[in-house]
Amino acid sequence: MTTLGIIGSGNIGAAIARLAVAGEIPVVISNSRGPESLAKLVSELGPFATAGTIEQSANQDLVVLSIPLAAHPSIPVELLQGKTVLDTSNYYPSRDGRIAELDDHSLTTSELIQQRFQGVHLVKAFNNILAHHIPQLARPADAPDRSTLPIASNYPQAATEAASLIARLGFDALDTGAFADSWRFEPDSAAYTRIYLADPSTPDQDLMEAPAAPVTEEKLRSALTHGTRVDVAKRAF
Numbered sequence: 001m002t003t004l005g006i007i008g009s010g011n012i013g014a015a016i017a018r019l020a021v022a023g024e025i026p027v028v029i030s031n032s033r034g035p036e037s038l039a040k041l042v043s044e045l046g047p048f049a050t051a052g053t054i055e056q057s058a059n060q061d062l063v064v065l066s067i068p069l070a071a072h073p074s075i076p077v078e079l080l081q082g083k084t085v086l087d088t089s090n091y092y093p094s095r096d097g098r099i100a101e102l103d104d105h106s107l108t109t110s111e112l113i114q115q116r117f118q119g120v121h122l123v124k125a126f127n128n129i130l131a132h133h134i135p136q137l138a139r140p141a142d143a144p145d146r147s148t149l150p151i152a153s154n155y156p157q158a159a160t161e162a163a164s165l166i167a168r169l170g171f172d173a174l175d176t177g178a179f180a181d182s183w184r185f186e187p188d189s190a191a192y193t194r195i196y197l198a199d200p201s202t203p204d205q206d207l208m209e210a211p212a213a214p215v216t217e218e219k220l221r222s223a224l225t226h227g228t229r230v231d232v233a234k235r236a237f
């Protein structure tokens, strides 16, 4: 049986862990503070969840990396060599500091991360949906109102593996191809988090409470196709 390693136990890491255990997928979850700090979360998650070290999470069949972009350098690349790793991160200059190659569009965020994690089969996933919308929109495979999430990877086989996992977690995955085009679902783009809002006119300050509505593959495809590239240098947050 596939065991999922999850590095990062915050909003997104914990939301993915909840879906995994609900689908009886074992998870080994870790964070920066060590397994003891995860006792409450794993008790809530139940028997399919174990708290581990970062090494133990990295050692599983499939790995989710859900930590701030600025924290990536602390994860030893060797731990993840040859593995399929779903990376949820986004570039937030106010949190991660300004990164020239992202501000001047020489790289997408995932291209930058892939440069650092050479030999790791990265898949960009779960980066364009607000954490509290993940449980609201997850549905069984045959549900008519299942939502679609975009993924991207420079490794097609890893994208296929990630899509299978995402399908088990409650979403359809739309493979958008290599990282060069993944700006199409980075922050502020047409396919970013607002696409999953029930009320698209929700003010920014109310986003964290706002309910979600399902997004079809067609709607997502349209946003990906027609969206224009955001001027990252002008983003202050």
Ligand SMILES: NC(=O)c1ccc[n+]([C@@H]2O[C@H](COP(=O)([O-])OP(=O)(O)OC[C@H]3O[C@@H](n4cnc5c(N)ncnc54)[C@H](OP(=O)(O)O)[C@@H]3O)[C@@H](O)[C@H]2O)c1
Pocket (backbone or CB within 6 Å): 007, 008, 009, 010, 011, 012, 013, 030, 031, 032, 033, 034, 054, 066, 067, 068, 069, 071, 072, 074, 075, 088, 089, 090, 091, 092, 126, 127, 128, 129, 130, 131, 132
């Ligand atoms: N929140 C959202 O709605 C959302 C949506 C889409 C994408 N994202 C992206 O997904 C990523 C995670 O977001 P989040 O909201 O889940 O963040 P978060 O709630 O702040 O949680 C971050 C997690 O990363 C862990 N961490 C930080 N530095 C680490 C390190 N050096 N080694 C191991 N673990 C480390 C933290 O560990 P400790 O708990 O020990 O500090 C924490 O568990 C970010 O890149 C974010 O931009 C977030």
